[in-house]
Amino acid sequence: EIVLTQSPDFQSVTPKEKVTITCRASQSIGSSLHWYQQKPYQSPKLLIKYASQSMSGVPSRFSGSGSGTDFTLTINSLEAEDAAAYYCHQSSSLPVTFGQGTRLEIK
Amino acid sequence: QVQLVESGGGVVQPGRSLRLSCAASGFSFSSYGMHWVRQAPGKGLEWVAVISYDGSNKHYADSVKGRFTTSRDNSKNTLYLQMDSLRPEDTGVYYCAKDTRGLLGAFDYWGQGTLVTVSS
Numbered sequence: 098e099i100v101l102t103q104s105p106d107f108q109s110v111t112p113k114e115k116v117t118i119t120c121r122a123s124q125s126i127g128s129s130l131h132w133y134q135q136k137p138y139q140s141p142k143l144l145i146k147y148a149s150q151s152m153s154g155v156p157s158r159f160s161g162s163g164s165g166t167d168f169t170l171t172i173n174s175l176e177a178e179d180a181a182a183y184y185c186h187q188s189s190s191l192p193v194t195f196g197q198g199t200r201l202e203i204k
Numbered sequence: 205q206v207q208l209v210e211s212g213g214g215v216v217q218p219g220r221s222l223r224l225s226c227a228a229s230g231f232s233f234s235s236y237g238m239h240w241v242r243q244a245p246g247k248g249l250e251w252v253a254v255i256s257y258d259g260s261n262k263h264y265a266d267s268v269k270g271r272f273t274t275s276r277d278n279s280k281n282t283l284y285l286q287m288d289s290l291r292p293e294d295t296g297v298y299y300c301a302k303d304t305r306g307l308l309g310a311f312d313y314w315g316q317g318t319l320v321t322v323s324s
Contacts, residue, residue: 129308131310131311140299140316142314143311152312186310189308191263192263193251198248198249
């Protein structure tokens with residue numbers, strides 16, 4: 098099973114700040130890495146697929162990069178509405194797995 | 205628009221069974237793999253199971269293998285999760301999710317979730 102480790106687990110940030118969340122895979126997964134946003138009491142929402150492909154309707158301040166074992170989700174100029182938990186997910190092999198999540202709090 | 209609506213959750217005693225349903229609309233259901241993902245209270249996401257577009261291929265997380273069975277009825281655009289021998293650690297919100305490909309893609313649409321509580 099491929100283990101995904103996100104960092105940090107929690108971050109408290111101010112609006113307009115730049116945020117970087119990393120996801121490290123226990124073995125190479127190519128670009129089969131996806132990012133989701135989950136706001137309280139809501140279902141997860143796909144933000145970025147295959148490491149860097151932004152989903153339609155997702156604000157341009159969200160971007161993804163990386164390949165192999167190291168991946169990054171970047172949020173430029175954070176907004177209050179970005180308060181949420183963020184999860185990475187690998188679909189390189191079964192069982193697919195998720196990172197433990199990163200919770201963003203807006204100060 | 206794409207909609208996934210789960211149902212069937214509830215409170216059940218340990219060792220009992222429950223069947224979840226996920227009604228799909230707004231896309232060609234019979235063309236895509238479908239997944240079940242669960243989330244224990246206050247915890248992260250855990251993948252549970254996947255079924256191929258035609259139901260011929262299924263895979264499960266080790267934590268549910270032998271106890272849970274997923275199936276689909278493409279004539280009814282509905283996905284199912286039969287959960288037997290339920291344990292307290294199976295408690296959580298269960299989501300169905302659409303795969304962007306077959307079995308190994310991103311999950312581009314999710315249902316609202318249905319809560320399963322296993323408790324005596």
